[in-house]
Amino acid sequence: MTTRIDRRTFLTGMTWAAAASMLPVETLGAAPQGRSAAGSGIIVNALGALGDPNRDSDSLVPTLSPRVLADAHASGLTAVNVTLGYVSGPGDPFEASVRDIAATDALVREHAGDVLKVFTAADIRRARDEQKIGLIYGFQNGAMMGKDATRVDVFANLGVRVFQLTYNPANLLGDGSMAPENRGLTPFGREVVARLNACRVMVDLSHSGEHTCLEAARVSTAPVSINHTGCRAVTDLPRNKTDAELRLVAERGGFVGIYFMPFLHASGHARADDVVAHIDHAVNVCGEDHVGIGTDGTVTQIDDLQAYQATLAKEIQERRKAGISAAGERPDTYPFVVDLRGPQQFHELAQRLARKGYTSGRIEKILGLNFLRYAQTVWGS
Structure with a gap:
């Protein structure tokens, strides 16, 4: 089978690329009998995708x-934060973002038996209870704001729940990691x-530069996430966060998701370990x-994989030409x-964490309950 890296993978899958902690576990709701690697029945991917990388697609x-x-x-x-809208390239960022939201809304209506749109933490619990997949709408670049911060209200009303301030380069909001x-x-x-705080939208500092991350964590009146x-x-x-960034985000009640990406090893060939x-x-x-986890x-x-390798070099070249690549991504x-x-x-990760000595309760937190607590703090229950 010929494999082509689609726009979803090109732009996002290659993201080269204490209020919450005080909420009692009981508020998260009772779990049904398992279909999940987490005993709670809740697995949340804080950044991922629902897609088939074996099929051509030019859409997020x-x-x-x-x-x-x-x-x-x-x-x-149980739920996944899916990237919609503008990340890089030609076209109007605002228009592209509105189009993606409308198209995804139509898919949710068409596949209502399998997926639901997430607005609050309660929707994540409902997805678990109804055995559906919750779609959390998110952005990975603030370019669709133009120069008008009130557009946050527009996108919040359209159901965008996660707003990443920058991609790898700088934009009008701040500097990215590169x-x-x-x-x-x-x-x-x-x-x-400030507008994101007022609209109860998550401020996501993935891809941000260190100073952008630290400053945003300090000025935000709500907990922030990476x-x-x-x-x-x-x-x-550069795509990895310093201890100072990680610690400050946690101290202010936020959330950190670890990805399954090449940046986890200096060779670029990351493994489960x-x-x-x-x-x-x-x-x-x-x-x-x-x-928690945000696999990307x-x-x-x-x-x-052999066919995939044959096209990977071209895609890396295109990312570099577009100025959106990050240190550590290479053709191999x-x-x-x-x-x-x-x-x-997720099951394999849970087993590996258990072998590391993690308790079932800690594994449940990492697989989903920590994100759920954080979501409940920012979005409401």
């Missing part, structure tokens, strides 16, 4: 084919953060109530962890 809108839905259900996934100046938030960025990242103390690459090592470091820095990938896996580095993919990825 989810692909809800029978295989994709079957794989998602088999994985035990911006050499590392200047922090702009005045407009601070204005947008939905998909690694730990720079373990692997020193690297995912566990970064989770373990994040838990040691942030505490077990603030760490799909549940459905690529079938033909997969934007996923080879031995932690497919419908068993």
